Amino acid sequence: ETGVTQSPTHLIKTRGQQVTLRCSSQSGHNTVSWYQQALGQGPQFIFQYYREEENGRGNFPPRFSGLQFPNYSSELNVNALELDDSALYLCASSILQASGGNEQFFGPGTRLTVL
Amino acid sequence: GQNIDQPTEMTATEGAIVQINCTYQTSGFNGLFWYQQHAGEAPTFLSYNVLDGLEEKGRFSSFLSRSKGYSYLLLKELQMKDSASYLCAVRVSGGYNKLIFGAGTRLAVHP
Numbered sequence: 169e170t171g172v173t174q175s176p177t178h179l180i181k182t183r184g185q186q187v188t189l190r191c192s193s194q195s196g197h198n199t200v201s202w203y204q205q206a207l208g209q210g211p212q213f214i215f216q217y218y219r220e221e222e223n224g225r226g227n228f229p230p231r232f233s234g235l236q237f238p239n240y241s242s243e244l245n246v247n248a249l250e251l252d253d254s255a256l257y258l259c260a261s262s263i264l265q266a267s268g269g270n271e272q273f274f275g276p277g278t279r280l281t282v283l
Numbered sequence: 284g285q286n287i288d289q290p291t292e293m294t295a296t297e298g299a300i301v302q303i304n305c306t307y308q309t310s311g312f313n314g315l316f317w318y319q320q321h322a323g324e325a326p327t328f329l330s331y332n333v334l335d336g337l338e339e340k341g342r343f344s345s346f347l348s349r350s351k352g353y354s355y356l357l358l359k360e361l362q363m364k365d366s367a368s369y370l371c372a373v374r375v376s377g378g379y380n381k382l383i384f385g386a387g388t389r390l391a392v393h394p
Contacts, residue, residue: 172325199380210287210370210384211326224379258325262380271316272380274325 172261172275180281186247189278191259193240200242201272202234203258211258217242246280254282285309287385289371294391295361303356303369303388311376317345317356318370320387326370330356358390366392 173192181187193200199218203211213226217236231247240261246253256279260272286308295301307315314333318326332338332347332354344357358365368387375381 201380201382203382203384208386210372210386211382213381213383216379216381218379224381226381271328271331272382273328274318276325 172259172273174257174259174275174278176278177276178279178281180283181249182283183249183251185249185282186245187249187280189244189246189257189259189280191242191244191261191275193242193259193261194273197261197263197273198240199262200236200240201260201262202242202244203260204228204253205256205258205277207255214244249282251282254280256280285373285375285383287371287373287383289369289385289388291386292389292391294393295358297361297363297392297394299361300357300359301361301390303358303371303390305354305356305371305385307352307354307371307373307383307385309373309375309383312349312373313376314374315345315347315354316372316374316382317343317354318372320368320370322367329369361392363392363394366390 201216202214205211216224220236233245235243256277258277259275262272289305317329320326330345337346342359347354370387371385372382
């Protein structure tokens with residue numbers, strides 16, 4: 169069973185640029201969630217994708233957008249980068265059930281630094 | 284609003300027992316998770332409670348009281364490798380898998 173993978177591991181961008189982060193879900197999982205984790209804080213929910221549609225969003229501006237592909241891999245896009253976007257970005261995959269959820273498995277994360 | 288509180292830091296001795304508390308106030312509740320996160324790594328799942336009571340899993344146990352909005356994670360026979368951050372997270376209702384995380388408790392285990 170393949171776990172959740174993310175790329176790249178580290179990334180340095182400058183303010184105003186755009187970035188795309190990638191995630192491959194665990195085999196058999198149909199749902200992917202993205203979280204932002206600032207240093208010393210817990211992860212903050214950005215959004216979730218289920219069957220290629222966004223089905224839940226946290227308190228993040230529209231410049232944070234995403235995609236989920238038919239093979240359940242996913243991208244997180246951030247436009248007009250700001251210094252405060254510097255964080256660890258975590259992808260988590262799960263199997264969404266009728267009850268509303270299941271255990272999420274996290275990838276190793278992408279460390280984004282905005283200068 | 285959504286609020287999850289846990290102590291920022293704790294220290295303990297190898298071989299001892301430590302209890303990490305978590306209190307929560309969320310709009311909706313559909314289960315509480317505990318994750319372990321070593322520095323620079325992904326959170327890894329430790330336990331899940333959706334009903335009141337104690338769930339035991341080897342050296343780790345987790346307790347939930349929904350009426351009090353309270354949970355704790357109990358770690359027994361502490362080992363040096365247990366030094367990590369422990370994250371309490373509540374799954375809120377709404378038909379999707381949104382987790383609200385606390386800021387985490389950084390546990391340092393000393394010889």
